Amino acid sequence: MESLSTGDPQVKPLAQRLYGAALGAIMKHLSDHGSGTISELAEISGVSRPTAQRALAELAQLGLVEESAQRPATSGRPARAWAPVVGTRTVLVADIQPARTRVQLSCLTGRVVAEHTIDHAALRADPTAADLPRRILEQVQALRAGSELATGSLVEAVIGVSGVVSSDGAVLLSSRVPELTGIPLAALAREVLGLEAVLVENDMNLRAVGELHSGVGQGASSFIYLTNHEFHRPAMVLDGALWHGAHRAAGERDILARTGLISLSLTHDGREVPYFAAAGLIESGQLGPEWIDVLNAQLAAVIAVLCYPLDPELVIVDGGPRTTGAEAITDLQSRLRALTPGLGSPAWSPGVTRRT
Structure with a gap:
């Protein structure tokens, strides 16, 4: 995952992201090794023992883990151990x-x-x-x-x-x-x-819900999720919840293209390609890396329009490794700042990242 975040880190979102990562690390360790003590799980997940205990309690509530036989200790009381629940759910x-x-x-x-x-x-x-x-x-x-x-x-x-x-x-x-x-x-x-x-x-x-709960959107109060390789049907999370709109049609029907606000083709050196096919052609090598600049010029304009009424904390772009790699994301962030001069300082511009 390549990530660029602007603005000063906020303690609560950062803590939520770290906690989400700890949950995943604990579950993976138990799945790979069969069991683990609280001390072991706290160490591998990079959190304190109380935080590891809280994570285990949540995983137990979901029916994913359970307390197993205690581990013998060289001194003192036996250590409490946890293991995945037997039986596949x-x-x-x-x-x-x-x-x-x-x-x-x-x-x-x-x-x-x-x-x-x-x-x-x-x-x-x-x-x-x-x-x-x-x-x-x-x-x-x-x-x-x-x-x-x-x-x-x-x-x-x-x-x-x-x-x-x-x-x-x-x-x-x-x-x-x-x-x-x-x-x-x-x-x-x-x-x-x-x-x-x-x-x-x-x-x-x-897809946006997946990013909110287990991806780069963890802890973000608001974000927009969209792709760079198909019709723009952005999904939006506002105040930590998925936004459907009054008619449950938010982000659907690709209104940006239908209204002519964005061009349906991109042109470079006399060659014209469909806008929504460009990212796939770049990823497959049929278009050279110079087309990333052409793609990002229009994508940044799309993101600027979407951000104007919503002012999200984060924008998540779904794409391949060439069009959403570190260099491409840096270029996209720079273009977005240039298009939003009133909000273009690091304290105001939304972070732009690729999906996990």
């Missing part, structure tokens, strides 16, 4: 895209149990497949049934879609996957998967 994640659905079953410890890609073309070509959402979910259920998972181990299904999603998980509008529009997807998933805990959310919002 998993989460199913399905990302429904226009041409395919990517499915992943993962343990709560982070281990991926199974992955699969469902081709929508094959489902659409079947004349009996009038209900694409149901057919997708039936294939998801087949993947789940064919995995190594024990019955009852799945604790939640999380489904990401491109579009506007109601609070009860119905897809109000999906221009990229029109078959989803009007479908009560959460209710349908509960029926097909036989699982009560189902969350359906906009795909970009889910």
Whole structure:
């Protein structure tokens, strides 16, 4: 992760980020080594014993760890030890895209149990497949049934879609996957998967939530999450919570491009390429590194427009290693400051970083 943060560090956000990192380090150590004492876990995570105890208590509440047999000590009382809970608990994640659905079953410890890609073309070509959402979910259920998972181990299904999603998980509008529009997807998933805990959310919002809870957005009071390689559908976190807007359509439909506020093409040395394809072409080597400057010139303008009404603490840009590496992020930050002269000092300009 390459990160550039502007402004003086604030104690509370920094402490929250460190605590989030400690939770991850503790869980990884227990998963890799089977057990650990509070002293060991405090040392490997870089926090105090009381903080390590608090982290263990939270992980125990989530059902991830439990106190195990005490370790004998050379002197004094035996040391308390902790270990992962026996038995695999998993989460199913399905990302429904226009041409395919990517499915992943993962343990709560982070281990991926199974992955699969469902081709929508094959489902659409079947004349009996009038209900694409149901057919997708039936294939998801087949993947789940064919995995190594024990019955009852799945604790939640999380489904990401491109579009506007109601609070009860119905897809109000999906221009990229029109078959989803009007479908009560959460209710349908509960029926097909036989699982009560189902969350359906906009795909970009889910990415932002991931950054908020376990990525570079930990502890940030507000941030914007967007990509540099597809239509700008920014997700926003305000006051530590995901912002959906009055109609739950915040950041959706790529209004910036539709209104003409940004150009749909980039030009350099007489060559013209689609704006939203440029980052991918740079990453693949089909465009040279000089195109990063061209890409960043427009991306900085997009970020400046988004930051103008929101004044976020952080902007998280999702992209590949070439277009969101340290040098590219430094250039993007510099361009953003130049576009916001009234807010361009380090004390006011938002931090810009790449996603984890």
